Amino acid sequence: MMSAPVYQDGVLAHARGGERERLRLLEELSDPTTITIFERLGVAAGWRCVEAGAGAGSIAHWLSARCPDGRVTATDLDVAFLSERPTPANMTVARHDVMRDDFPAGSQNLVHARALLSHIPDPEHVLDRMAGWLVPGGWIVLEDPTYLPAAASPYPKFAELLEACQQLLARTQGTDHTWARRIPAAMARSGLTDVGMTVRVAVCGTDETEDAFWRQCFTQATPALIDTGLMTAEQIAAAVAHLDDPAFTDTAWVMVSCWGRRPS
Template identity: 45%
Template structure:
């Protein structure tokens, strides 16, 4: 079995697998948390109604739906290893494709916009997939990748969160997730030949708002038993972390969502809006 097949399986059977009864709620909370920032960023790209867009790792579908509503003369491909939560009937502009990004490709120059959120961090050969994603853009097309950068668990002011977060990060890393890839993304965009590269960050963590606290509560519920089985946490530590999530005295930022963007150069290097125009 190849490394990539193993890792696709790691996602399909791991801490975020879609057979878990709470995973669809977790994905929807992720959307509620990050969609406002994602939509504000994409809005600044001046999406043309004829654009062809690709949403990679489309999850529960909100970004693909949002894009489909903006391209009445174009189209959106929502691609995912397991697209069971995406409604293919949302729009005639939307098509859903079950695919493993590690293994499968699109024709070069197919898309005006390629977007992915919280996906590349999961891919074992993310740098190679990034090169391929650039090739899928037409000249002048935009790549927007968003991934989570995790701050060190040890820096949390709350001991019970330090324990829970350390266990969570250990389990994510064991599943093959790169906890720091997000920070490297803008530099990799430049290395891949993209221009007008820019980045924005969105904080995540405890006590920021009710949606994020619910996301963390569900995460503890969903992953708690796996973390105990792996010897990373005890039931008592999970209970303490759960109590903290319910009554956190002040926010504790533990992640940054890095949103990176860049544009494939046109043959004549004509310029459009620069990075600060869409930041």
């Protein structure tokens, strides 16, 4: 039974204008780190993998090519973007709510979720359930964003906008940007071993793709930021104008990537 998902009513819903492009940009920015981790963990031809909250599906397709003798299940609450491309023979696309729907115990070599669990209530519980899907020796890779302190930014208007976007997501869909740094401890509590973490800091003002991603995030958030009284249109415009200034460079978010293994 599917839930009534808050995420799909929010500013990041697939139906929002621009969300498909925002996810494409997220993939372009984040896939290299994800793939480096998978290569280090030794993802192999026969692995069975779950890509949860697969979004537009680039990682599911990468895994499908990497695991020709295995099986990839790409899941999402809304599989519309996943259905845009032909589904390879070793991939299943499934509508699946990670808060409720399960996979058989001990069935997967790899479970991956990026920018998903920070949007979910009780991510620790979801992690515990995911750990149960793993074969002995199987890996979970979880990636979620967190932020550096706004007070440390030399650009207070830009920092205020980032802060307001975090508050908006927290209020409207329960997003918790403190989750990312709790992942390693949660993995250890869940009984996973060989836990590790790496981060990628997003830098605005020097990279076209990064700036395009943030412009799209701000465009999607603008009506709700104004409606909720978190920011005025003038404040948002002043913050976004930094991206047009060739002298501007600052950090946006930090993507935290963690991995842990079910003991053999």
